[in-house]
Amino acid sequence: MHDETSTYGYSENKDALLKRLSRIEGQVRGVARMVEEDKYCIDILTQMSAINAALHKVSLGLVNDHIGHCVVNAAQEAGKSGDMSPLTEKIDEATAAIGRLLR
Template structure:
């Protein structure tokens, strides 16, 4: 019987920091549940807004880290490949992706 080959998952720019991202996101998840509890318990509006602000800041940090990882890994990798191949279509696509992501973060 031949053994089927399993192709490895692609390495992502955030792979080295995956555990840290997951930890941050679990913390945010807990904060969101905490806010839901605060609303359910009729807590003071400003206290809830303070917690919402903390969540936004945490998600912003995750977003910026992922964007930095994308540029450092995906864009730079595409640029290196384009130097070898002479075809810069992939690098242009990665730059467009990064630009679109920045645009979404700024909205």
């Protein structure tokens, strides 16, 4: 668990991130409505593809923010202290997150 008072890489773009997630939420509700209304399966699949693409875009942005903020900060601290373990931890976190995205 991470400190709740920390500033993360996405913090500067938090409003834009929340706006994107709200749009994705609306898309998901729209797909549910399409299913309720018995819409054509290919049209539903097309919308699902758009949702997946939007989620991937948000995910890649978060990975970029993690690397650009958290990993870079850990590298700077490692350079000052000589302790590479926090940097290794952040790199491992990024690698694991990317692995989860690829599944």
